[in-house]
Amino acid sequence: MTITVASGKGGSGKTMVTASLAALLAQEQPVTLLDLDVEEPNLHLFFDLPVRREGPVWSMIPDIDEERCTHCGVCSSICEFNALLVLEEQVLVFPELCKGCRGCAVLCPEGAVGDGRKMIGTLETRQGGAMTLHSGRLRVSETAAPALIRAVKERAGASEPVVICDAPPGTSCSAVEAVRDADFVILVGEATPLGLHDLELMVRTVRQLERPYGVVINKAVPQDRSVHAFCASESIEVLGIIPHSRAIAQACAQGRRIPEALPATYTVFEHILRAALRREVTAV
Ligand code: SF4
Ligand code: SF4
Numbered sequence: 001m002t003i004t005v006a007s008g009k010g011g012s013g014k015t016m017v018t019a020s021l022a023a024l025l026a027q028e029q030p031v032t033l034l035d036l037d038v039e040e041p042n043l044h045l046f047f048d049l050p051v052r053r054e055g056p057v058w059s060m061i062p063d064i065d066e067e068r069c070t071h072c073g074v075c076s077s078i079c080e081f082n083a084l085l086v087l088e089e090q091v092l093v094f095p096e097l098c099k100g101c102r103g104c105a106v107l108c109p110e111g112a113v114g115d116g117r118k119m120i121g122t123l124e125t126r127q128g129g130a131m132t133l134h135s136g137r138l139r140v141s142e143t144a145a146p147a148l149i150r151a152v153k154e155r156a157g158a159s160e161p162v163v164i165c166d167a168p169p170g171t172s173c174s175a176v177e178a179v180r181d182a183d184f185v186i187l188v189g190e191a192t193p194l195g196l197h198d199l200e201l202m203v204r205t206v207r208q209l210e211r212p213y214g215v216v217i218n219k220a221v222p223q224d225r226s227v228h229a230f231c232a233s234e235s236i237e238v239l240g241i242i243p244h245s246r247a248i249a250q251a252c253a254q255g256r257r258i259p260e261a262l263p264a265t266y267t268v269f270e271h272i273l274r275a276a277l278r279r280e281v282t283a284v
Pocket of ligand 1: 071108
């Protein structure tokens with residue numbers, strides 16, 4: 001089973017929730033964690049796990065055979081990412097823009113596009129006790145985050161009993177890649193006007209992807225009930241409410257898992273975890 005923790009915006013507490021749920025579950029059974037926030041992986045900061053394996057991740061880039069190429073322009077016209085420019089006597093490839101989709105290779109009428117490769121980032125595996133954590137780290141200036149996210153997900157294997165993923169923030173193609181095959185999505189929404197706006201976008205995204213989901217309201221304050229009201233009006237189940245608290249912020253900044261650092265919060269995280277494991281489905 002794959003549980004993916006996502007949020008519409010950065011700083012909403014997504015990684016804190018992921019680490020806390022994983023720590024609870026690891027008390028009972030082996031847990032595999034995937035840090036899919038490859039542009040800013042920081043889940044490992046919550047765990048003191050030694051790196052067991054580390055290596056580069058490669059992605060395809062076009063390797064143009066100028067002998068065969070007729071400069072017809074098909075490849076550049078189908079490339080959504082403007083990674084190719086066909087000139088009269090040359091095809092220019094911009095590797096940092098290429099997402100490795102292979103569309104140009106498939107559609108080139110002359111078979112002139114071969115498979116080159118570029119390093120898009122690294123993949124690290126940490127392991128200790130019941131916990132295995134795979135993290136991707138995107139190379140600086142690289143844009144092929146979805147390809148690296150796929151590589152991290154492939155590390156998990158199909159036989160893992162429970163996989164908990166920390167998705168990238170937002171609703172970009174990286175976030176979609178992270179949540180699109182989750183068995184259950186936990187959306188962490190911050191109880192602020194901006195948090196509500198981004199949560200609404202994320203709810204639309206998971207509904208389009210037809211993933212079951214529930215919401216965790218983080219940094220909740222009595223004077224702002226807008227996220228509660230939104231969830232009630234949309235029949236979305238609120239899995240847990242985490243209060244706005246200096247103690248939680250401090251523990252989080254120190255890389256401590258919240259249910260262990262602050263036992264009073266244990267019940268909240270326990271409820272979120274059980275609900276996700278039961279795949280309690282709200283509106284899809
Ligand atoms: S589609 Fe093939 S033949 Fe046409 S310009 Fe691109 S590489 Fe050259
Ligand atoms: S592999 Fe895809 S993204 Fe890269 S140049 Fe070809 S069509 Fe564009």
